[in-house]
Amino acid sequence: MCAISYRLRIRLARDAWIRVGALGRFRFPAGDYLYTGSARRNLEARIARHASRDKKPRWHIDYLLLHPAATLVAVERSSLPECEWHRTAPGAAIVPGFGASDCRAGCGSHLHLIARRPPPSP
Numbered sequence: 001m002c003a004i005s006y007r008l009r010i011r012l013a014r015d016a017w018i019r020v021g022a023l024g025r026f027r028f029p030a031g032d033y034l035y036t037g038s039a040r041r042n043l044e045a046r047i048a049r050h051a052s053r054d055k056k057p058r059w060h061i062d063y064l065l066l067h068p069a070a071t072l073v074a075v076e077r078s079s080l081p082e083c084e085w086h087r088t089a090p091g092a093a094i095v096p097g098f099g100a101s102d103c104r105a106g107c108g109s110h111l112h113l114i115a116r117r118p119p120p121s122p
């Protein structure tokens with residue numbers, strides 16, 4: 001299998017307002033998210049960059065991953081094209097256009113909230 005797409009599972013420990021580059025500022029509820037992306041080359045380098053906290057934000061996903069409450073909990077790879085694989089993701093989009101600025105398949109967003117988490121008890 002030659003992986004061309006990747007899926008990141010991200011846990012956000014608490015609700016957060018995050019500015020996502022030019023998209024604007026959005027409220028992200030605490031919970032688990034799936035982000036589907038791709039790389040024409042150097043897929044593993046792209047994934048390693050996403051896992052790093054030492055970076056300047058470049059892509060929409062960087063803004064979420066750099067938030068102190070965010071943790072990358074899992075990475076999957078697939079030979080399916082990004083949009084085709086993304087359409088199999090459960091959950092719902094909460095930020096229109098997130099990770100989909102070059103999407104031609106009409107996905108609307110490549111980030112889905114898949115499970116909300118209650119805030120920690122005081």
